[in-house]
Amino acid sequence: MRPARPLPEEDRQRLLHGAHHDPHALLGAHTVRGGVELRVLRPYARSVTVLAKGLRAELHEDGDGLFSGVLPLRKVPEYRLVVAYDGEEGIGSHEVEVHDPYRFLPALGELDLHLIGEGRHEELWKALGAQPMAHQGVTGTRFTVWAPNARGVRIAGDFNYWDGTGLPMRSLGSSGVWELFLPGVGEGTLYKFDITRPDGSHTLRADPMARRTEAPPATASVVTESHHVWHDENWMAHRGxxxxHESPFSVYEVHLPSWRPGLTYRQLAEQLPAYVKDLGFTHVEFMPVAEHPFGGSWGYQVTGFYAPTARLGTPDDFRHLVDSLHRAGVGVLMDWVPAHFPRDDWALAEFDGRPLYEHQDPARASHPDWGTLEFDYGRKEVRNFLVANAAYWCEEFHIDGLRVDAVASMLYLDYSRENGEWSPNEHGGRENLDAVAFLQEMNATVYRRCPGVVTIAEESTAWDGVTRATHHAGPGGFGGLGFGLKWNMGWMHDSLGYIEHEPVHRKFHHNEMTFSMVYAYSENYVLPISHDEVVHGKRALVDKMPGDWWQRRANHRAYLGFMWAHPGKQLLFMGQEFAQGAEWSEGHGPDWWLLDPSYAAEPDHRGVRDLVRDLNTLYARTPALWQRDTTPEGFSWVDGGAAEDNVFAFLRFDAHGSPLLAVSNFSPVVRHEYRLGVPPEPTAWTEVLNTDAERYGGGDVTNPDPLKPDDAPCHGRRHSIQLTLPPLATVWLRPA
Structure with a gap:
């Protein structure tokens, strides 16, 4: 073997410093005059030998880990490398036989690159990141990363002692994508990208598309492949x-790491489905499960958008949890956080040395409330990253719905900003047109690709058309955002404000409980009592209530009865289903000991949980409570003006006109022979739920017998009934 021609010094230096866009042009095998030139970069190697059919030749050492030679062959053969290393401190040595990564063609196709360049790759997770595969007949992993500002990118991992010098990636043209296929690298491998910034400095970054990560505080990405076999075919076939909006939809919100602290995904799968099913909730909603470095953020500051948090297990373990819930007949929603990301210097912030995922304008990039960075929704590749991410969770993990966090912070350019801290859009308005377009694209894509999935907006303003179809323009000139449901933050704040007042003062705040019906049909609503309402000094739901312990529990039960009857879907955060008195803490989760039979007050808490179970059971069996949630024909006030009595009475109707009468008495006195106007059709009304029942911990003031309407006009109706209203209680009645 004769020596190869020396590398030009500029190419050599760029290669060694990780700043070469095309290392495959320098490394690997290439035909030259007189043979095949082979060059290998193996830092710390003592020698490199080429093995081919009928050939074994040791390459010349060129210094700095470079080895080369010209083989006396006419064409490039199939070959392998035998790389010899000295042992530690020069004692002993070892050899490894490997494929040369630089003999492989690109493992990413032209169509993938075209779609990435257009910002339209709806299965982006299959094109970028670490993908185990067989390529040119060899098993390994294809690594790809989008870093258009980088001068070079290398792969560092546990397989090369976190020194990426010997594994520079190639740039795939104007796409900004870098690629390298590593034979022999497979599942469980830890890796990061060593990126050479435009200024020549280096940064070691986790993979933005990593589908598995190390458990925090470790930050490496992990090569992974799913082996889970799904058993939820029936659920998936019929969930849509x-x-x-015409279905029962009752949600139990859960922070997985603290629901039962210490449980893994698989251990949760043994307990959570049965618990949620027993209580009758139709869905469970997970607070964010995507990987996040700081547990105290509850998952709302995400660094690994494509990876379930490793704190509780592997991605397949998470699939098993979802599968178990589906097999129990429980839908799975998850919080999704496309509004911002943290500034950690190993994650997305200035990923390739310049603003990439965040906006170029520092004023637009910096989130004023959370010290995080906002995504640049106007950049097509960033929008693609997020749209594909929404589809990814629904397709790869069978998620049934995405509750999108902090939508208002995305929609407004002046969100939490003072005058002079923001610039208007091209029309002079404060709307973030890029964010509007992103949300519309995301919703349209998810609904098209994932039948039966629902998207839910946490949107705290009066933005018009949050749940309107994207192709329907509204008064503001924008198309609808395309969400399926929207959290009714107005109802939540108003009703909690009312219920926190002493009963004697509630008459002055009566409209806070009725105002929601003014706008009830402007969107498709969810009524949320979420984690946000039971932390940071806001107190747990039962502790918001005035009065002694009996009155607080009675208020709590009456409020839940009112909530379940009100138009809109329901959401209740864990712990509130059994009247936990302490604020939630991610450190210890719900106070399950309150339900221990040895605890003296255990019946008080068990009674509230029994009520929640009965509320959900009756709700699911009563189409009047959910079938016409979004149309005015499904609701009618009987008496919305009884402020002096602290009473609210209304009717709900199903699609056939069958009614349910809900009456709430938020006063601590019994009201005997309370007259309410009712429709003429039923011959009698029967009490089907009473939150004052003894089994719930109440005083058992009930209406045990059917109530027959008489001809006494009341509330504008020709017929009426007289009933007993228990103190601080909600009563439901149906035709006998």
Missing amino acids: DRPV
């Missing part, structure tokens, strides 16, 4: 049979 009925539109969600």
